[in-house]
Amino acid sequence: MKNSTQVSYFILGAYSYSDTRLLIYLYFLIVLIFYISIICANVLLIVVICLNRSLHEPMYIFLCSLFVNELFGSTGLFPFLLVQILSDIHIVSAPFCFLQIYCLYSYGTIEFFSLTIMGYDRHLAICYPLQYNSRMTYNKIAVFTALIWIYSLLINFVALCLTLPLQLCGNIINKVYCDNYHVVKLACSDTSVNNLFGLAHVFTVILGLIILILYSYMKILKVCYYGSKQTRQKAFSTCTPHLASLLNFSFGVFFEIIQSRFNLNYLPNILRIFLSLYWLTCQPLINPLLYGFKMSKIRIVCRNLIFEGKV
Template sequence: MNSTFPTFSYFILGGYLNEGKLTYFYFTVTILLYIMIVFSNTCVIVVICMNRSLHEPMYLFLCSLFVNELYGSTGLFPLLLIQILSDVHTISVPFCFLQIYCVYTYANIEICNLAVMSFDRYIAICCPLQYNTRMTTHRTFVFIAVIWLYSSVKFLITLSLNLRLTLCGNVIDSVVCNNHLVVKLACSTTRVNNIYGLFGVIITIVVPLVPILFSYMRILKVCFSGCKQTRQKALGTCAPHLASLLNFSFGCMFEILQSRFDMSAVPRVMRVMLSLYFLIIQPLLNPVMFGLQMTKIRNACKHVLGCKTLAGHRGN
């Protein structure tokens, strides 16, 4: 007897509930967050690109980080805004897989970018005389290209494995498409997906973790053995990077807990916020943390805004 399985052209996002009057409040808050993310990240990218004194490895890595924030936010917010106002929370299969690809490549690029930035800070603090020869502009662009290419190829393989699955259902208990939840809907064997997924998680964690731990162990050694001025300079340089790294790590941990464990005891709004934390708070805080902490970026922003203001007065 031949077994037949239903085929689906769309997924139902089961994380949404009709909120009545609160719908427009959630929509307003969400669109304001998106505008703030786009504006702040775009401003810093423009400032870095326009100011030749910021065309250094550290700021080029930051530019890559901010471009990734825009990329990840674009993979989330437009669909989220549509779904908040919609009465039927469905998404076509191709768009669902596209969102999975965007969200997961964003997360992988983010952690890899932060890892390379930690290595850059290690060379700048521990080997300052060799910095210009070891971290050239060409090598910086190679690092950035490898990060983006590696993340893109890695999750193209994940998508190709998902496309071969036969699904038993089409209800995803989330407000966004989630790879783990899609695989759980499969009727066919998921052994290859699970093996590749486990391998991918290990690589995603171990590969960035090695340079991060190595870099900060050496930086801490310099801090403890150096003078007070050296410690202050090192901590001042690394503080926004460490804050961004910890914030992103906690956000990813919240998302993993939400998608893999029973969180029914937690209020639904809180569950949604925790699952989207790394996609909202990280892009929102990064330009603020790095922009305020790094003197060159802060001064360049003031210079650009000052020039625009002056030009506006002259025009009047």
């Protein structure tokens, strides 16, 4: 049996030591541009939704929560990534590593819950337009939003508490950021509780959310099939950004699972890094573009704010 211990730091082994300094600076510049773009786009839309009373509707309130989560997840990744790119020694302390794990996993959970509730909201708006305001009240919006954040932060805190006591046989994480799955793989002690907790979460919560999303869109498709042209246009204009965001996030998580669980060493290192970062980088950047350009009310208010200086 290998010697086990409580490690005080982790080594991020996915960084390539063969890259030239010029290439490293290029990576840094690309990541910095991504981060600045994400901050500007999401902050702009949060300000627009908060200041404009015509956007104080359920769909836009859920969007505001989604954009806040994009900032939360990006802040948990990008500053750390920028420092590591320029660093010659890719070492991170154990407390900071676990903090990053908590932030990134909480971001992913909140994102999935938010997209599910937004799909349910679109289902009510399209299938029950006359009853929408009575079914989706501001009290319900507040409860849904609070439950999304509280549950996500709590469930990931429990998962982290199960990881912290594990005795580890190594401290090398083959990624460019800290990841709970890779830390658990380093354990010499029993991880059955971690595995059972993960499976229970997947089958009771994640599967339930997937069923709710499928149910919502099946009802929407049924109404569109039998409904008027105006109903189909309303469904298309409001559901297209949500569906695109949902698929983009799902593909990103799928890429992450595939490259983490299976041996993809035959792929170039830069491609493996891209696959692991996709769900954390592209989603926060694509969402503001999807909703900002596709939804006319947001687009008009943004144009007035930028070019005329009023909301």
